[in-house]
Amino acid sequence: MNTLPFDPIATQHATTVLRVCRAVLGPTADAEDAWSEAYLAALRAWPDLRPDSNVEGWLVTIAHRKAIDVVRKRTRHAVPVAAVPDRGVGHRLDRTASGIDQPDALPDLDLWAAVAALPDRQRDAVALHHVAGLPHAEVADVLGSTPAAVRKASSDGIKRLRTTVVREGDR
């Protein structure tokens, strides 16, 4: 029986968990919904968690699963459209029209969109290893894969990001 307080022991990982959701789903309302669902599920299961557990890894695993559920739902509900919308990486919103005037904001959103647009295996490996900071072996456990395959997928994902993300003010 775990009697440690959920807040702050689980909530201190809120940002990491949000990054994982954004890495899978892009900087969207869906990512925030996945975050909420993950934390509600975690709160429900919290008293039964073994006190010596890796709380961050446990939360990231739940969040990743919730985010993938959303991806699957999206795929099921996908409606064919005449023209494929440009969700391309490096795609620029019109600053004036979007009302976003902070120089930081757009490249960030682009990066999350770029990660979310990676092929599934690369996206999952990048989300869990580079974004959440789990070691390759733990990522392999979460994904039901091997550390070697995870290492390859995350390095391919990063290579792809490097060619696709447009970075402003890169020195």
Add this chain to the structure above:
Amino acid sequence: MGSSQAFIDLERGGTTTTVHAGGPGRRGVDDVAGRMRTRLAAQAAAEGLLEVGYRVVGTPVGDLVVAASPRGLVRVAFVEISTRDDIVAQLAADIGPRLLEAPGRLDDVATQLDDYFAGRRRDFDLALDLQLAHGFRREVITALPTIPSGSTASYSDLARRVDNPRAVRAVGSACATNPLPIVLPCHRVVRADGSLGRYAGGAAAKRTLLTLEGALLPP
């Protein structure tokens, strides 16, 4: 989480390029997470998952952690006496680990405390959960509001009020372990010789409260 930035290291043959996401500014992930934590607390309460909601209220006697169960206010604790982390850990151990900072659940408490310290309110009108006090101690703390604001009573007065005139010492320890100080006014109980005696929030806090209520003259 020391950094407010999300980053991905793009390692490239010994050199490292870092792409920053959610950098400084109001659009960072931390700000989003703050807003979402509030939403989580509301959802958790709606689903009956929130065993304890708490918030910190600043007052003239220092910061207070106030905590509520679904039944009502369950704990008021002085941050200056024991740290916020210790208070929260104790709440999780005593009541339940499904605990979140939940400002919404404690809006009423915070408003009434503000009104009390501003002199607009003399007594509290709140749902209370007395699960942290048992038996005789619960009987004693429930009798505390019978001492009117602006006055004091001695420990033996209080023992008589609960029909147990010889239990002066037990009355003292009931006051000392009151889980709801200020709201259940154990600060109105003083020594028979008129000296203030001890207080869970420290002697200075007791003096401040009694002065605020008009039971003591301002120093």
